[in-house]
Amino acid sequence: MTEPILWTCARSRGLRATWAAEEAGVDIDLRILPFPPRYRAPEFLEENPLGTVPLLIDGPGDKGARMTESCAIAHYLATREGYTDLAIAPGERDxxxxxxxxxxxxxxxxxxxxxxxxxxxxxxxxxxxxxxxxxxxxxxxxxxxxxxxxxxxxxxxxxxxxxxxxxxxxxxxxxxxxxxxxxxxxxxxxxxxxxxxxPAYRRAFEREEEQRKALEANG
Missing domain, CATH: 1.20.1050.10 (Glutathione S-transferase Yfyf (Class Pi); Chain A, domain 2)
Structure with missing residues (x-):
């Protein structure tokens, strides 16, 4: 199974998805964009015509999942390979x-x-x-x-x-x-x-920040 690709901006709502991936132990290909991406990374519009982040792509071509809602992505990553303690299944309390x-x-x-x-x-x-x-x-x-x-x-x-x-x-x-x-x-x-x-939150935050700083350093 290939790694899901997560496009986001550091500290944006996409942090929910990065955090969920860290909590669930799901390896993701994290790709940090400059904010706002619709203006500063117009090529991203080819991936997501809305120009919004986050965008999760999981799987190849038309058969892959493409998601743009941060809360839905977080739930998806927590249940991608079956329900975990991060999610609550139907019939379970709460x-x-x-x-x-x-x-x-x-x-x-x-x-x-x-x-x-x-x-x-x-x-x-x-x-x-x-x-x-x-x-x-x-x-x-x-x-x-x-x-x-x-x-x-x-x-x-x-x-x-x-x-x-x-x-x-x-x-x-x-x-x-x-x-x-x-x-x-x-x-x-x-x-x-x-x-x-x-710890998973700290890893997610630091991972996004590391890429953000590298992006800014490279202009």
Whole structure:
């Protein structure tokens, strides 16, 4: 079986996929792109017409898998060769919750973060910074579901670390890096510290950073 190819930008949502691969012990061909790739690596559009990252390619030609959603890729890598402890199977305790929090991570939590970043950071010269900060408040209010779920729990589902934690955890990691941490509850900051202390997370982060620095050094 050939290695899946993962195209991503360092510290982007693709970190979920890199992290999941490290946790699952799946060897991937990691290819770091400059951000934003649609402008700085236009050749990538031949691989993904959306110009977005991550992109996972697993298998040759039309018969191979091609995936562009970070949470789906993380689940796929955790179950690529059968269910592992990183995923929760149908019929297992907390299966519904596992599905719910995995989807909740991007649809409800990361979404307002990306709007905040666009209007308040990347395009603040367009006069939409106020709208960006409104989405920041939306993000902080939407954390209540995760906060309540983790009361008395170390992880979100089935008393173990799963892809749901990777997906939700990334949103908290992103909050710290883009200036949204002030509204994150202390309990979720402690949860984030537990997640980022994991050896597989450190390997994933450092692997992406190593390629990012090499890319920048080469112009």
């Amino acid at each position: 299966y519904a919750e596992y599905c719910d929090y995995t989807y909740h991570a991007d649809a409800t939590i990361t979404f307002p973060q990306t709007v905040f970043m666009r209007f308040a950071i990347f395009e603040k010269d367009k006069g939409l910074e106020e709208a960006g900060h409104a989405y920041a408040k939306w993000f902080h209010k939407r954390l209540v579901k995760v906060e309540q779920r983790l009361e008395g729990r170390e992880y979100l589902c089935a008393d173990r670390f799963t892809v749901a934690d990777i997906c939700v955890g990334y949103a908290l990691i992103l909050a710290q890096s883009v200036g949204l941490d002030e509204g994150v509850p202390d309990s979720l900051k402690a949860y984030r510290e537990r997640l980022t202390a994991r």
